[in-house]
Amino acid sequence: MRYLFIIAITSLLLSCKSEQQQYHFRTLTEDGKSYEILDSVLIKTRDGAQIAAMVVKPGEIKEPGTSILFHTVYARHDDIKRAKKAADKGYIGIVSYTRGKAWSPDDPIPYEHEANDTYDVIDWISRQKWSDKRVGMYGGSYVGFTQWAAAKKLHPALKTIVPSVSAAPGIAEPTENGVYVNFHYPWFHYVMEDKYLADSLYSDWQRWNNLYLEWYKKGTSYRSLDSLDGFPNREFNKKLDHPVYDNYWQDMMPYKEDFAQIDIPVLTTTGYYDGGQIGAMYYLKEHMKYNKNANHYLLIGPYTHFGAQSVPDKEIGNYTIDPVAQINITETIFQWFDHIFKDASRPELLKDKINYQVMGTNSWGHASSLKEMNNDTLRFYLNDKVSGELFESTFSGKQQHLSLSRQKEEKRSYAEQEVDLADRRDGKQNNYFSPFVINETLTLGNGISYVTEAFEEEFEMNGSYLGELKLSINKRDLDCSMVLYEQTPEGKFFKLTLAYVGRASLAKDKSKRQLLTPGEISSIPLGNVRMSSKKIGKGSRLVLVLNVNKHPHAQINYGSGKDVSDETIADAKTPLKIKWYNDSFIEIPIRRKQ
Structure with missing residues (x-):
């Protein structure tokens, strides 16, 4: 032994x-x-x-x-x-x-x-x-x-x-708050087609942009991307099989x-x-x-x-x-x-x-x-009243914002937005994209903008804005985006951080999809919003651009209630109609001078 x-x-x-x-x-x-x-x-x-x-x-x-x-x-x-x-x-x-x-x-x-x-x-x-x-x-x-x-x-x-x-x-990858984003699609080829990196394949942006545009124009399912490309993407498709945080x-x-x-x-x-x-x-x-x-x-x-x-x-x-x-x-x-x-x-x-x-x-x-980081919070309600504040839109000339109001209205009302998810004509995208931090004009992307009154004193915005959207739709789900800007007294728009993108049915629990009931008012909390820190000057305003996602660079949620990766343009049917209620709000974390 x-x-x-x-x-x-x-x-x-x-x-x-x-x-x-x-x-x-x-x-x-x-x-x-x-x-x-x-x-x-x-x-x-x-x-x-x-x-x-x-x-x-x-x-x-x-x-x-x-x-x-x-x-x-x-x-x-x-x-x-x-x-x-x-x-x-x-x-x-x-x-x-x-x-x-x-x-x-x-x-x-x-x-x-x-x-x-x-x-x-x-x-x-x-x-x-x-x-x-x-x-x-x-x-x-x-x-x-x-x-x-x-x-x-x-x-x-x-x-x-x-x-x-x-x-x-x-x-955050390959989804953001439940929404699959297209730039992750070629990433799997980039890291898996070579023992090192498939640089030439990954950097062929014309190929990928053409693929996204073809998918967008044809309205095929998101799961069909690799079929359109003619190049199987097994790992990307595996990720589509897990649309919730399981x-x-x-x-x-x-x-x-x-x-x-x-x-x-x-x-x-x-x-x-x-x-x-x-x-x-x-x-x-x-x-x-x-x-x-x-x-x-x-x-x-x-x-x-x-x-x-x-x-x-x-x-x-x-x-x-x-x-x-x-x-x-x-x-x-x-x-x-x-x-x-x-x-x-x-x-x-x-x-x-x-x-x-x-x-x-x-x-x-x-x-x-x-x-x-903060010693105060500013709450603003998404009021459907026109602000009277004119601004220069990137594609539509002079426009007026709706109001971001400090006071909640006694009577509930709403701003209405209609999005034809089947309309693929140029100019009909709903897109939050803005490549610059400082912008001479405001890109709405067919969305809605809300503006505060001019601030009477400067303060620091420190952290992530939070809030809750109160809305009703004629479908069972939607994906939305929000971008927050400082509008300076000179009329320029300073993008405070990158856009928030999220799926309504996953806003309360990322591990379990909770579909909306058509025609009923739903409360959608905002979570996982990027943080920022900037001095907001005297005379400046805050501008919020609110929109629905419909563009070639991310998954399109047609609102049928099916797995979004399996939906096609045939599921669009009637246009999406949204009522954004005036008791929706955002909260801005700030630090005032002591």
């Missing part, structure tokens, strides 16, 4: 030894710097898949060191530069890939296995002789998601994450009580003009909701999706950001790692949990929570 025990222990030790000796570092000297590099590593997961990875150590460090992990689906041939950057900062830089990417022999599968695979990668790192059993993670978009996937079941070696502009499958999505990342056990420090970065802000803020809010002691910091400013994970552009949509907003976010991230792993001071900009740049003031604000 003792002999068998010795044999078993010896076999285990030999197995561990062979795993650690399987790869040998090579030395590289470049630009006066020395690196120790492991190329073409394959890490075996518990279910038998193989994860491709590379490791770069600083040449001058011989003791076990701390690892900075970047786990991505975006496999590129020059990814060693990213690992070297971590090594240049005194860490062991590691880039690992979604299963099936780079030199992994498996089939590429984004999203589904990242929670388990990142755990196994971190476990492998922690068992290496060169590791001090401490790992930090960073990166943006999909790489932000992989960090939250890793946090679903925390490995003891994972000590901090720095997710930027994080994807949140089922919450177990399929919940298993990919922390869900509800999972957030309670995330007790490591987190730094989130995102931007007011970041499409990924919905996901980034979802994680932050859920973390703070379920873990009252969450050690979670936020850095947010007037940044786009790419700017908020690296170095922001100085100009966004013809708006020049304030000088204090022109920071190097990558450097801030490594300062954070030095704070966590080397006992350095916290990055200077992170003076409190919530750190936000107030556009138009050349200053940063700092608060202990999202709630503490």
Whole structure:
């Protein structure tokens, strides 16, 4: 018996030894710097898949060191530069890939296995002789998601994450508040048709725009996109099979009580003009909701999706950001790692949990929570009375807004909107798109605009507007959009953040569709609205553009009550008629001068 025990222990030790000796570092000297590099590593997961990875150590460090992990689906041939950057900062830089990417022999599968695979990668790192059993993670978009996937079941070696502009499958990708958005369609080809990236296919915007226009003009089902294209898109279609936030999505990342056990420090970065802000803020809010002691910091400013994970552009949509907003976010991230792993001071900009740049003031604000960003709230009702305030419409000349009123009307009334969902003529789209931050004219997209009175004193708008739409329709569902602007005394329109897009039937519960009853008044709460921060000047007004979605760049909800991906133009039948009631309201979080 003792002999068998010795044999078993010896076999285990030999197995561990062979795993650690399987790869040998090579030395590289470049630009006066020395690196120790492991190329073409394959890490075996518990279910038998193989994860491709590379490791770069600083040449001058011989003791076990701390690892900075970047786990991505975006496999590129020059990814060693990213690992070297971590090594240049005194860490062991590691880039690992979604299963099936780079030199992994498996089939590429984004999203589904990242929670388990990142755990196994971190476990492998922690068992290496060169590791001090401490790992930090960073990166943006999909790489932000992989960090939250890793946090679903925390490995003891994972000590901090720095997710930027994080994807949140089922919450913000490929849907936003329940509405599928077309630009995700070619993304699956981009990451799955090649062991690296199908750049030429993905960047063929003419092809994709032609596809969307063909689908829009023909009125075929959303599920038919790949049939029209003549190129199967299996993974996209799989996502269409899960139109609500069900177990399929919940298993990919922390869900509800999972957030309670995330007790490591987190730094989130995102931007007011970041499409990924919905996901980034979802994680932050859920973390703070379920873990009252969450050690979670936020850095947010007037940044786009790419700017908020690296170095922001100085100009966004013809708006020049304030000088204090022109920071190097990558450097801030490594300062954070030095704070966590080397006992350095916290990055200077992170003076409190919530750190936000107030556009138009050349200053940063700092608060202990999202709630503490504000000291007042302005509620405005969507009044159907004409405001008398003229404005220049982009396509229709002089127009008048309806009113955003501080007082609720005693008598219920409504503004009526009719949308023929079958009408595909030019000029008949209902679209919220506006490419600029500062606009000389207001793009209505066949929607309705509401305006406040001019403000008598300046204040800061800080945070996400909330509210509730009271409406009745002659169908069973609709998708709507809202965009909030500051209208300056000079008549320009400053877009405060990207549009809100949402599905009425999922507004109360994203995991269960609740269809509307035709002809009855329904209350639709606004959730997952992007936040912003800006000084609203004296004499300015707020303008809200409200609309229904009908355009070639997102799913069209015909209101039949069927799975929206299966609806066609034949389900449009009679035009959609909406009554927007005057007890609908939005609430604007503000900070007044003390």
